Amino acid sequence: MEQLLVPMICRIDKMIQETPDVRTYRLKFKEEGLMEKFRWMPGQFVEFSLLGSGECTFCISSSSTRKGYFDCSIKKAGLVTADIHRLLDEGDYVGIRGPFGNWFPLDEIKGKNLLFVGGGIGLAPLRALIQYCIDNRNDYKDFTILYGARTSADLCYKDEIKEWQENPLLKVILTIDKPEEAWPTNVGVVPKILEEVVKPVIENTKVITCGPPIMIKYTIQSLKKLGFADPDIITTLEMRMQCGLGKCGRCNIGSTYVCKDGPVFTNEQLRGLPDEF
Amino acid sequence: MEAVANKQLVSIEKPEIAAPPDWEPVIIGILCNWCSYAGSDLTGTSRIQYPPNIRIIRVPCSSRVDPWFLIKSLQTTADGVLVSGCHPGDCHYISGNYYARRRFLVTKKLLNFVGFHEDRIQFSWVSAAEGPKFAQVVAKVTGDIKKLGPLHLYKKENFEK
Amino acid sequence: MDYTNQIREIATRLFTEDKIDVFVGYRMTGFDDNQVPALIRDPKEVSQLVFTDKSVFNLTNYLKNEHTRNKRVGLVVKGCDSRSLNLLLTESQVKRDKLYVIGIACEGVIDEAGNKMQNCMECVVPDAVVYDEMVGTPKGKQGYQVNADIHELASKELVERRAYFEEIFENCIRCNACRHSCPMCYCAKCCIDQETSTLYNGANTKSSAFHALMTWSLHLAGRCVDCRNCEKACPSHLPLHLLHKWNERVIFENFQEHLAGVQEGDRGAFYKYSMQDPNDFIM
């Protein structure tokens, strides 16, 4: 197993400061030819290691349809992520293991209306799917992105959101929690905007949501209130992991291993699990 | 009652592996900012020679030195450690070195108890005006450690010699 | 030594007078003659309480437990336990007015084999020093004596001692049960405990065991009350008391006969100083 835990070395191609505490690292494998072999699906995650500090789990925040690189968006939160922010810059090397876990049910969402509900750094896993869906736009019907953050400065991927807003095929709704000067659109927490502004069509719609645990909780409540069925609500769980291989036992929720059976679950599946996430 | 702890512990340390001929000890010197660090500065500006084996770390006060610093030093590169601060009564923070003194004694005795020669860890009071004394202290510590040879006990794997 | 009835009486009284929310005492395991600490919240369960010479575990450990936090607690303490309680009080870890302390005039507890524990034979303070109510007849303070193991080990050569301790560090499995069972270890982030600290050496190597045990024992120097919770918890049966007793001995001899937690309001040895402290070991 020790070999499975040895990471491959990646070079940081580009570093984008998204918000004061979120950075996106664009990674490429150091070894020639590995990048082409590295295949992943939106929703999967990698073990990102800063050698000497430790290993952390991050989802891949770019789609496999954008070739030649992959992104990891990292928020400064704990010991390792603080070290990542402090020490890593363009041209540095990091270790990557993966990709692990399951992915968004791409076949099931084909031909449906899609509603993405993201909060804060929770847009990162959604971004992979959004990019994937934009690149296969014809497979999907209506396309709505609701994205909220605490302040306007905390909105991630600002440039990309601008692109999305300019795209006539997408509907992008932004919101911030507290009023700010020069903020043109909605103010209020995500579930409130979801109910009052977005007013989504329930028929033939799949909702994909991700964000802080508390946001997910209330978003799911609102969605239920709006009339969405459990199998139509898809979310991705955040759970402490160390190996990603279904061995270390950290991501156990009941008899489920989040690193193998997740991190993408429908609300129906989540309701079957003990309340420990 | 017999003073067990204060009795000189029998301490003959046999070098486990003979030191290579060109071996030079690595000594970590932890110096207080206000006295000993200034003292070592004076040693330099007065052009007094002292052995180059010491690697100096500056701390605000000798009471900043957690016993953990000494343990970590011995675990990694160091063959010996020297901690130096202000003379009793001269502490910039009034009483820091009195607290430190207690800790030093216990740390030294405990490390000695578990198998380190007592000369591996040494302490000194060097004031900002005592440039020559600092040179003497370093010379003595270096001499002592040279006699003892390289330290292998509990070295981390990356540092096994 | 059997104070079962007295303790049950007191606990019942405390519950009826509504003085406490939780009573921390001992109960039988239900399958052998060993005892489990019991956190009793229901007055009906008072009849489970016992106190005999098998009541070994230092209950002040439970004061850092979430079951007792911000509650009025009734607590049974032996001599050594009361010393740790004393220190916890001076270090502001518990509030005295939230505690109702039942002090025991302890006659010594026995280990699994039925022999009197070594620390009880060398006990300095058999009677509780902090209490609201005393059970048993106090014996008064005893003279301090050198730990027999320390005495033996200190007379050995450095090389022999080194070999002995190398074996100890070799056999440590780094479970950190010693730290968790210690009543004086209440830091939320411990420097030898896993992951919460950048200083941490997590691997199970001799070097990291040396680092962990030495740092731990030095952080407890002048505060260890010799209750031997750590030794009871150690799955490898390591003689951890050697490190603590040695420190205690050094401190007793050099720092005005300091013994941790014996006097009320007395801080740990490293939180005070004296002009008479030895200075001759410093150049």
Place this chain on the structure above:
Amino acid sequence: MNVETFVTDKAGLVKFYEAIIANNETYAPVEKFGKFDFKRVLTLAECDPDSPITKTMSAKPLFFPRSAKILKYSADASGTDVKETDEDPLTGKRVILGMKHCDARGLQVLDKVYNWDYIDSDYQKRRQNSVIISSRCDKAETHCFCTSLDYDVENLDAMDVLIVHGLDGKIFIKARTEKGETFLKANPIDPASGIQHSASEEGMKKQYDAFAASFRLKMDYKNVNGKLSKIFDTPEFENVSASCIGCNTCAFICPTCHCFKISDEKIKDTGIRYKSYDSCNNGYFTLMAGGHNPRPVKYRRWRQRAMHKFVYYKERFGENLCVGCGRCAISCPVNISIFEVVNQVATTV
């Protein structure tokens, strides 16, 4: 499988052990500070293959080491260089003496988690290259309850060679697996040492009956397993875990606990990454960087441990994770017995 049974006496067994130690790389319980741990041995005198279970660590570290090096790395201006450690998990064959039958069963249970999906090849290698010689206990200790669980102790095939100390002083040796059979063939039993073929296995049966009768703890396993899976939210867990101090001893000495953590030791530009034991009773075990913790309080962690042992693993892999060795209860500083607790929860709720 029709396997020969051998019978001998005490002196014969000693000779048998001595021959094994002389001809193989042997691991056996060695005493240190009153506790037996499995170590490499060169003579029979330094070990005790019949060490009491109450004082013996499990043999799990021989297969899942307490600390394993994952990699060494060094970083310089030209980039980072990662090397797999030169440590070879195990290439030679080895023999493990004196493993308890519950430990052997523990390995059988662990095989499931190590062989699903990603296969742990180091563990596999260690398993394949080890011959386990285990003697059946003479009587149950206070905390043992292996016969109450979901496996057949009498016909357990987790060990390769089984040794049974019969009631009348006869000692039976029998191969339990093909590996054990080949091992016994490769180490031909010396006729001079008094080991003979035995026609009847009645002595073994009698010994087992006496052993099974000596159990004080008996659990209705089906009931416990079925009950526990339904009572996740019972407040009883909070009561039974109240006296736990969260010291993790139970997980570190458990023959089936397999949680681990990965930690780096860094010095300047070089470092080593280790995989070492961890326990779900640690408060930070599931603590995430943002401060969210799915199991923030002790009783939740405790429940996870109990449920994982008795319910979740069974659901997922079809085996009970607890093997009933009672080591956790023996080592627990506050004398909590998982048997008592699980039984109490299952019967009172």
